[in-house]
Amino acid sequence: MGNKNSQMDSTAPNEKRLTGSVPNVPIQAGPQPVDKSAVQLWSLMCNEADGMLRVTTKKTAGGTEYLLDGHGKLGDKNATFTWINHQTMEVPDFTIDELLPCLLQIKGSNFDQSLPAGQMYYLTYNPQGPEDQQMVAKTLPSSGNGIDETVFYPYRWPLTNAVKSAGKHIVFEPKNAEHHFLAVSGNGEVSLHMRPHVAFWDFYPNPSVLFYMYDTGVRN
Numbered sequence: 001m002g003n004k005n006s007q008m009d010s011t012a013p014n015e016k017r018l019t020g021s022v023p024n025v026p027i028q029a030g031p032q033p034v035d036k037s038a039v040q041l042w043s044l045m046c047n048e049a050d051g052m053l054r055v056t057t058k059k060t061a062g063g064t065e066y067l068l069d070g071h072g073k074l075g076d077k078n079a080t081f082t083w084i085n086h087q088t089m090e091v092p093d094f095t096i097d098e099l100l101p102c103l104l105q106i107k108g109s110n111f112d113q114s115l116p117a118g119q120m121y122y123l124t125y126n127p128q129g130p131e132d133q134q135m136v137a138k139t140l141p142s143s144g145n146g147i148d149e150t151v152f153y154p155y156r157w158p159l160t161n162a163v164k165s166a167g168k169h170i171v172f173e174p175k176n177a178e179h180h181f182l183a184v185s186g187n188g189e190v191s192l193h194m195r196p197h198v199a200f201w202d203f204y205p206n207p208s209v210l211f212y213m214y215d216t217g218v219r220n
Helices: 004-008 161-166
Strands: 037-042 052-059 066-072 081-085 102-107 120-125 133-138 152-158 168-174 180-184 190-194 212-219
Touching: 066 190, 102 152, 168 212
Parallel strands: none
Antiparallel strands: 037 052, 037 081, 037 212, 052 066, 066 133, 081 102, 102 120, 120 133, 133 190, 152 168, 168 180, 180 190
């Protein structure tokens, strides 16, 4: 007899691990991810591949950072990140359905096999970029300096009014870039999107900043 569990896990995400709900599918918001969980971030905006956030082999102009896009597939190594709870950080008091601050880490060899085994990269932004800044994966100095640039404040955003059935998504705001959010466009471009300067509770988010998170159930 075949392994029933392996058949269930072969294609679609386990609904219980999705951090939100889609129309007509009553999936409850998931719990805080366990530290060092392997997760994938799914954008409904991107129609390419499975719409998963991934690290590409393309680099910034003249730099060593790697660019991201939204063309990843479910289960791909270059679209799977380690969620690291950063519990020493103070959680902002404006978060909705609070999650701990986190870092999103990935092994360099998961997206570029020429990189040394075990070399870690972290999602962050390029501060020299335009207003909607580039999102990149970069290494940290051995001293640990610069870690604040890689910290995100994630929180679930419940949509209201005309899209009540859309449920809760996760929004990622970098610690050092207030009023900016991780975003994916319809063609898969990834940036740090600046929201309008309006009262936080009056801001209706651009759908490009809304993510579902799939917790694979694996710890790295």
